[in-house]
Amino acid sequence: MAVLKIAKMGHPVLRAVADPVVDPTDSEIHRLVADMIDTMRDAPGIGLAAPQVHVPLRIVVFYVPSERTAERTGEGAGADEGEDDSADNAADNAADNAGDNSGVGLTVLINPEIEPLGDDVNEAVEGCLSLPQMAGRVPRYTHIRYRAQTLDGSTIERNASGFHARVVQHECDHLDGILYPMRMENLGSFGYTEELAKGFGSDTPDKHTANDYDDEYDGPDE
Secondary structure, three states: OOOOOOOOOOOHHHOOOOEOOOOOOOHHHHHHHHHHHHHHHHOOEEEEEHHHHOOOEOEEEEEEOHHHHHHHOOOEEOOOOOOOOOHHHHHHHOOOOEEEOOOEEEEEEEEEEEEEOOOOEEEEEEEOOOOOOEEEEEEEEOEEEEEEEOOOOOEEEEEEEHHHHHHHHHHHHHOOOOOHHHHOOOHHHOEEHHHHHHHHHHHOOOOOHHHHOOEEEEEOOO
8 A cells, every 4th residue: 555646736637537447346446445545544635536646547535524424414424433444345334324423434436426416505615635725615515316336346325415425526526527616606715725714714624624625534535
């Protein structure tokens, strides 16, 4: 396992549509996922997409800290942090029930697809490891359903709300060459986190949002 170099905004790999993974069980894919998790944790962030480490494949890793589900939405999904989170076991370690405040355990999504559940949209602060020290207010669907393959080739499907839904949407945008400023409706809220913190008040960017709420984790970003 290794910590990989993170691509910054402007690099062509971040503007391209990533390729589907043909075989999620391939050892090279497992090695890449393990390196992505190491890189996310080292950053630190709460999510990371393969294009952010210069690999144009449709792979995302993320987790949602328990304090984030409680703080942002009052609900959560998944397992507690601290379980065995090796690449081979990551998908098994993340539970898929919603309705508690335990957060979402380390999750690997391969070839993910997102379906909005309704038209409700919420605007909140996001940051990204590929845009260091920057943040902005981004509208996202409040409720989504997502499905993806896992490292053993099986399929997972989950409903997500609030911050969980935001993280997944942010990370999956990377797979289509979209960075969060491209989703913003008001670039007046986009800037350096040190300066924006003076005006965001209770929604001040912190190490989760600013470093990558992504792009977005206190370990393996948004």
